[in-house]
Amino acid sequence: MAIETLLIVNKSGGLIYHRNFGEACEKRKKLTSNDYLIIASTLHSILAISGQITPRALKLNQDDIDYTIPYVPGVGMPSSDSSNNSKMSKLGSFKGDDYFKESFTSWNKSGLRQLSTDQFTMFVYQTLTGLKFIAISSSVLPKNNEMETSKNLNLANQIGDNFLRKIYCIYSDYVMKDPLYSLEMPIKSENFDKKVQEMVYNVQ
Amino acid sequence: MTIYSFWIFDKHCNCIFDKEWTIPSQPRSGTTNSKQNENVAKLLYGLIFSLRSITDKISSDPVDFLSQKNRIRSITTGKCRVHLFETATGFWFALMTDFKQDDYYDILNHIYKNIFVRFISLNYISPSDFVENEDEKGGQGIRKINNKNFINNLELFLSPLIS
Amino acid sequence: MQQQQQPSNITRRHDPSHPHHHHQLTEEQQQFQLFQESLPKINRLVYQMLLNEIIPTSISVQNRLDESDDNSDAEQLKKLSISEKPVVPSHKLVSQMHEIKNEGRYNNILERIRTIGFKLGCKIADLLVFANNPNLNFRDMDLLAIMKFVCRDVWKLVFGKQIDNLKTNHRGTFYLIDYSYQPIKNFALNDDTNKLSAEELEKKELKSVEPFLELPVGIIKGVLEALGYNAKETICLATYIDLPNEDASHYGFSKGISFHVQVTNTTRQQQP
Numbered sequence: 001m002a003i004e005t006l007l008i009v010n011k012s013g014g015l016i017y018h019r020n021f022g023e024a025c026e027k028r029k030k031l032t033s034n035d036y037l038i039i040a041s042t043l044h045s046i047l048a049i050s051g052q053i054t055p056r057a058l059k060l061n062q063d064d065i066d067y068t069i070p071y072v073p074g075v076g077m078p079s080s081d082s083s084n085n086s087k088m089s090k091l092g093s094f095k096g097d098d099y100f101k102e103s104f105t106s107w108n109k110s111g112l113r114q115l116s117t118d119q120f121t122m123f124v125y126q127t128l129t130g131l132k133f134i135a136i137s138s139s140v141l142p143k144n145n146e147m148e149t150s151k152n153l154n155l156a157n158q159i160g161d162n163f164l165r166k167i168y169c170i171y172s173d174y175v176m177k178d179p180l181y182s183l184e185m186p187i188k189s190e191n192f193d194k195k196v197q198e199m200v201y202n203v204q
Numbered sequence: 205m206t207i208y209s210f211w212i213f214d215k216h217c218n219c220i221f222d223k224e225w226t227i228p229s230q231p232r233s234g235t236t237n238s239k240q241n242e243n244v245a246k247l248l249y250g251l252i253f254s255l256r257s258i259t260d261k262i263s264s265d266p267v268d269f270l271s272q273k274n275r276i277r278s279i280t281t282g283k284c285r286v287h288l289f290e291t292a293t294g295f296w297f298a299l300m301t302d303f304k305q306d307d308y309y310d311i312l313n314h315i316y317k318n319i320f321v322r323f324i325s326l327n328y329i330s331p332s333d334f335v336e337n338e339d340e341k342g343g344q345g346i347r348k349i350n351n352k353n354f355i356n357n358l359e360l361f362l363s364p365l366i367s
Numbered sequence: 368m369q370q371q372q373q374p375s376n377i378t379r380r381h382d383p384s385h386p387h388h389h390h391q392l393t394e395e396q397q398q399f400q401l402f403q404e405s406l407p408k409i410n411r412l413v414y415q416m417l418l419n420e421i422i423p424t425s426i427s428v429q430n431r432l433d434e435s436d437d438n439s440d441a442e443q444l445k446k447l448s449i450s451e452k453p454v455v456p457s458h459k460l461v462s463q464m465h466e467i468k469n470e471g472r473y474n475n476i477l478e479r480i481r482t483i484g485f486k487l488g489c490k491i492a493d494l495l496v497f498a499n500n501p502n503l504n505f506r507d508m509d510l511l512a513i514m515k516f517v518c519r520d521v522w523k524l525v526f527g528k529q530i531d532n533l534k535t536n537h538r539g540t541f542y543l544i545d546y547s548y549q550p551i552k553n554f555a556l557n558d559d560t561n562k563l564s565a566e567e568l569e570k571k572e573l574k575s576v577e578p579f580l581e582l583p584v585g586i587i588k589g590v591l592e593a594l595g596y597n598a599k600e601t602i603c604l605a606t607y608i609d610l611p612n613e614d615a616s617h618y619g620f621s622k623g624i625s626f627h628v629q630v631t632n633t634t635r636q637q638q639p
Contacts, residue, residue, distance in 0.1 A: 039262070050281045051281070106282070116279075117275060
């Protein structure tokens, strides 16, 4: 799964981080930063609108939908190498070899979560504080209806969610703890960039 | 595996057909072309339309003349999943299911080929363009598909999939 | 072109006739089979649409003729213009038929459609005789055999399937019953206003489809004329009958068609 673009949108719909990865983006149309701003705010409003679309069957039934996302090990972590055990603090303030190890509930109960097209898949992860992480990946979800690919499909979704949650962990580590960073402003932290780059590289 | 509803939009931004199944275990329950769904139809249309414009902006140009444009296949929200099928004549077929469901592209393709084309496009006593004058374009249209052949065949086809 | 627009399972080749595959075919029959298979074929979907389009075209032609009859020359000159006339979609034309109060106009339209069918029927008879089907022997055919010929070969050629049932009283009256008449198999009326009750809707639907039945009526008369039974002495009418299978009426057109043919002069007129 190759991540091509990462966007972070703040509470009011403004774009605070945007980064393209990989050479695949050379093929894409050259979009100016203005275009990305527009895309970000459109997605922000779509997220709100899509929350209103509830099928009536769900309204009547009130079944509890299972919102937990299981933990998928090894997303974005470098391949384990026993000789590198000495480098303990690779993950900033997170002790241990991964950011989190248990399954988590999705806070995104009714907004947009995923958009799949012919050429790419877009994952959206919304946090409790209103922050939105959007990842555009060039993997395409398979079309068949067999059981195996169904598991693959759900697996792809879960990988996307896990990945974005880890980006959220990096964000809380490097951006939130930065005293010079003002809230809701564009992110300009080198450490954050470096860590994100590493994680994206590991996912590919 | 539950299918919640089925919508058809035409190129004049009107919803020409909607069918909702309210009780999952009974395929014959539910409403067809109800007035309450008009607002939901407009919301859904707007959602699909804006996501399409974003997709167009982001996706790369087709490599050569024959390769296909980037089309949306499915949209997943927190509560459900919307599968989309676009035809070249401007019709959008949208199927709303629960979000564990895979791509239903083949189902929508079959509905278009064998049910829509047979009973609406090739039907000489039924209109194929549901807009009669300029006032009904742009989302203001009121005509819906009310064809008993179409509805019955659609139910017949989808009832094994609903439960 | 995007591939998913082609409904590929509908566009099949239209095969004129398929004789039964007996185990030992005579040489003549084999030759005939080869001849049939070598004939050029056409696209079934296009053919069906063309056949159905005859009806709205006739309505439109008759409307234009009636218009020009109604007005005087001076008024017609005023109406001349270079801009295009607005196109009325086919389904509107057909539903207009339903509202014509003037009996004469209505019958004119039916007559026009019937004449087209009649000419088709004459030519089809010639075609099928020319094809030299070794299974058919036109010289010895009596009326019953000719009707069977209509049921089997003519219907197969024009509509792709045979007549479902043939009833006769052996004295010149025949009923040809088709439970799923091909061109109208999938027709159903779209009730825009949603105010019509089920019976009214059905009545309106059956009335709207009536013009479509004039075509096969014409074809039957044309074939009979070509084979020696003068058109003035044969009567042919189409009526609706109920389908034997109740369920099927919900998933397709709700009625079957029965063609009542009555030949008063049962001796064939041989052309001198």
